[in-house]
Structures are given as structure tokens and as C-alpha cells.
Amino acid sequence: MFKNIDEKIKGIAKAIAVLGIVCGVIVFLACLIIGAEGSEIASGYGFGAGGFFGGLITGGLVFISCWISAFPIYALGEIITNQYAQNRLLNEIRKQNTPDK
Numbered sequence: 281m282f283k284n285i286d287e288k289i290k291g292i293a294k295a296i297a298v299l300g301i302v303c304g305v306i307v308f309l310a311c312l313i314i315g316a317e318g319s320e321i322a323s324g325y326g327f328g329a330g331g332f333f334g335g336l337i338t339g340g341l342v343f344i345s346c347w348i349s350a351f352p353i354y355a356l357g358e359i360i361t362n363q364y365a366q367n368r369l370l371n372e373i374r375k376q377n378t379p380d381k
Contacts, residue, residue, distance in 0.1 A: 289357035293350040300346015304339045311335020
């Protein structure tokens with residue numbers, strides 16, 4: 281369960297970023313379709329250019345917030361990876377500097 285936890289954490293960060301990007305694009309496209317001028321849905325519910333710009337802003341915010349929120353999670357995985365490497369090198373140095381008994 282805890283083997284390769286660094287790669288699992290980095291994978292979760294990548295999944296969050298990809299999911300956020302996909303959701304941001306879906307929100308933008310949905311608002312673009314709803315806000316299309318001349319659309320029956322748009323005219324019936326009062327959407328217009330505001331639907332386009334609202335979708336652009338909302339989709340952009342979802343996109344950016346999920347992408348940025350993945351940074352610290354990925355950084356944690358990278359810190360763990362570097363810690364593993366440092367521990368391995370430290371153990372090699374200890375073995376080299378320890379006299380044989």
C-alpha cells in the first residue's frame with residue numbers, strides 16, 4: 281500500500297490537473313452552446329453574450345484553479361522522491377566510511 285507512495289502522490293496530482301482541465305473545457309463549451317446567439321435555449325432563459333463570457337470566466341477559473349492546486353500535491357511527491365534518493369546515497373556513504381570489523 282505504501283510502496284512507491286511518491287509516484288502515487290504525483291499520479292494523483294496529475295489526475296487532479298487533468299480532471300480540472302477537462303471540467304473547465306466542458307463548462308466553457310456548455311456555456312458557449314447555451315449562450316449562442318439565436319439559440320432557443322439562450323433566448324428562452326435570458327442567456328446571451330453573458331453566457332459566453334460567463335462560461336469563459338468560469339471555465340478559465342476551473343481550469344486554472346485545478347491546475348494550480350495540483351502544484352503542492354506534486355511537489356510533495358517530488359520531495360518524497362528526493363528524500364528516497366538522499367537516504368540511499370547517505371547509506372552508501374556510511375557503508376564506505378565504516379571500517380570493516
